[in-house]
Amino acid sequence: MTSIETRNEGQGDVSGTTTTDLLLRAVGEGVRIYDLGRPLTIGMPQSPNHPAFWHALPRRHGDMVRVDGGSAANDIITMGTHVGTHIDAFAHVSQDGKLLDGSDAAQASQGGRFAELGAHTIAPMVRRGVLLDVPAALGTPVGCEAGYEITPADLEAAVERQGTPIGAGDVVLVRSGWGRFFGHSDRSVYIGNDSGVPGVGEAGATWLADQGPHAVGADTIAFECLKPGSGHSVLPAHRVLLVERGVYIIEAMALDELAAAGVHEFAFMLSPLSIFGATGSPVRPLAVVGA
Template sequence: MGKRADVKVANSPWGPDDELGALNLLDPSVRADVLQRADPARVYDLSIDYFVGMPSFQGAGDPSYQIFMSHTPQGTVVDNLNGAGSSVNKHVCYSGDVVFMYTHTGTHIDALNHFGVDGEIYNKFKSEDHLGSRAWTKGGAETIPPIITRGVLLDIAGLKKVDCLPDSYAITVADIEEALEQAGLTLQPGDVPFVRTGRMRYWPDGTKTLGSPPGLSLEAARWLTSLDISAIGSDQECVEVGPSEHEDNWLPGHTHFLAHAGVPMVELLNLEELAADGVDEFCLIAAPIRLRGATGAPMRPLAMALRPKA
């Protein structure tokens, strides 16, 4: 602590009504290229499953993941809530359930309305004008389009030759440059870098996967967005290092990525299989549930290794 982040909300270069931010950088020609070069021999599922008792962020009082049966085969025979009658319900086995959770649970994407500065979110949308009783009317999860582009693995744990980076390790620009050099890659506009800290190798042990996360320093975050990435992700709960290194902002990386650069953030990715197989660049296919106005939504990112260009 002691230094200031001084993050400010930015106007979108794509106009006063823009809600996509850096996702405007997704390029149809890049999408066509990565789909053509994608190796379908193996599809990597970068998400984690949801279950009662799973580790989740509850530090600010948010609920844990819960699932409840709302209909069971025998219960339907007894209560006949569907009105079909006893004989039919004994024949047809009906099950249904209800899920209750914080939208930033498990593998998910942060929408642009998740964090702002001084009452404003990305593109200067003000809470007094665009925040209703239930949700924001701007920058919600429903505005996020399917993301099909080039993904790049920044394996910082692998670079350091450790199973997992130490708690609260702040990833530097030099770390990222070295990881890219080692992989023989450069970041291009519209790319989505995924940062591996090694935390997911301990999932679902919440004592080792959550709290005091190693992650991006604010300087590294600013360097990445200067390269026109379209989104960012990591295998821990907040992408950035924690706790904050800046006295004026408890999550400066979030405010920079979301409110200043318009870059959505994907959290709690499982990057272990990609790293184990040495897949440094890949075709990324990902889309969130379209929860209108929500500040985040579950996401199931899929990756396929890219064949070399002809």
């Protein structure tokens, strides 16, 4: 049986609020749920490094009709595991041929599966969540500029403005405001190959890892700061978080509604698909607060 990852309340939540407190408060007051996942649609923006999402109906209503007049339709989908809102498993990134546990990355993937660090090893999460609204802290609530690097000072400013210190084991979501382009008619705008994309750089990733989070997330495809024209040529935050420090990364999240409501602390829930040996999984994360 797979266990559910919950905050260890004995680790000392610096805010004084545990995951249990957040859940009980929400249940007692009436629950409001914020959906932090993106709809999966054909043609949605995504990293060019992964197979696109496709959805079709191999059987439509009327293709086969039962003797009593009943009919059923069914679906088939194909997609990469890093398309749409998704979580990166520790098997996703290596550095100098090594994975997080020091194993040889090439050997670990023999047979086409990562048995030790694959997506099936990511337990479902019920944890304290913290949203760091960086544009609000910078006085640019619409969003950070293209290619802007979110620094430790920016993250600290968000924590101080909101009064939401990060505790060990939390899930920390970083809003850049770039998510407003996810539904743009020109999907290349969100991908940002030419313009660049705002995000956490190496220093910011190190600062986040130093706070001891279980996972981090962002409203962009790559979590990283992508400079104009550079694409995904270097991903230092992935190296720091996935390979060096053991922190999961969640990408392409929908964070604007949460920020607009002024919600910065919540019970965070996420369950990946238990795809044995996969490097990542689609997810539909939720933020749960009292109504």
